[in-house]
Amino acid sequence: MKLLIISLTAVLLFSSCWVSQWAHSPGRVEEMELRTGRMEMVLDSIKIVAAGNETLLRAVQAQSGLRGSFDVEALQEVVDRLERMLSSGAQTSSGSTPASVQTAYEEAYRQYQQGGYSVASEGFLEVAMGSPETSVAPDALYYLALCHQNLGETHRAVEEFTAVYFRYPSSERAPSALARAAAIYNSHSANSDGTRLETLIVESYPNSDEARLIVSRRGGE
Template sequence: MLLAVIVAAGCGTSKRLADVQQQLGTIQQQLAELEAKSPSRDELAALAEDLRRHLQALGDSGAARDQRLEELAARVERAASALDGVGLELDDLAAEIEAAQEELAALRTATEETRRRLPAASGPSPVELPSDPQQLYDGAYAHFQRGRYQLAIHGFQRYLDLYPNTDLADNATYWIGECYYRQQELQQAINQFDAVITRFPNSDRIPSALLKKGYAYLELNQRDPGVAQLQEVIRTYPGSDEARLARQRLAELGIDAGP
């Protein structure tokens, strides 16, 4: 039985390894395409030299010189703007590549650990999980702080898959909801906040989950459930910061929430 569990874990890790490799390949292909279509610094220098040569050739022809100057200056400006825009895209892709490479390295290590355990698998010894829980959680939270919400969702979900009963499981569930909320995927956010409330009834994240659930309903133009969630925050956690924020939002809606 233990051997079967380890083999299954190894298969799952190998599949995830292949998924990340494919993701990395796609990102690198996008990076190559962006680099191929972007104007280079050499091209901008050539445009500037073209500008200088034409100004010299035009000499005393003031009107023609001014017209040519405007045309060439516009060309340089368009090329520079294009280069800046592509540069931002390249920066984003580079960050994604770095994150994918980090995960790829971790998955490779996990795969090797699983393979090394296979020959000695016997008896009731527990199966060791392939990742350090705190490192996995911290990595996902770092993605969240940087606005890389899809990577954060993936990291927190992997944490929950591996460590569903730890002290940080409620936090991981909540932050997935926050990621969806910030991406305006509001129904998915509501589902995650519900999961915090139902799966972790003693969590200190429940007031925030109720508050954000109410916000999400209101943004979906579902006023009645939104108001109900905010009122529940005030009723159940009257002295909390979340209750203060709930009162403010209700006041904005013209609803008296009491003292």
């Protein structure tokens, strides 16, 4: 089973599902090739303000089907979502969490601890999407990914783990989330993608436990 590589859907805090219709119209393909060129130009500009965008570009290419069949509908959705992502930027948790949001998070966490991953994921999703600037939002997104990983939905887990980094790069969860995403890639024999994320951890969070472990495993580079 081919692992779906990082989706920009997650950077924007998810969508319902990818379009399953495969299109092969020459006119549509030509149009999307032009839009792909625009997408690559936009990605070049992102490099000025964010690290790890080579990983992001590979994510766009892989999720949109460029490693296999050319999924025109999926690629169009990726391009549209990328453009929206550029205007949204990273989130910063405010440190202030309304009582209702805190209660929702704690209930989701209780369900998670009891193994009710499906129910817990709904609660974490509500917090992550509905209150993205609260102090519990990074944790909610992180545990949402863990829920999907435990449910065997590894492609969604990778999306959400990666979203923790892109949405909350200063969160203490970010290096751990990237490490978990890298581990999923490695377990699915996508070692080059796993290595890219590990390198991103070392470069972005050199003092983190995850970075030290990676450096030690690589022989102290």
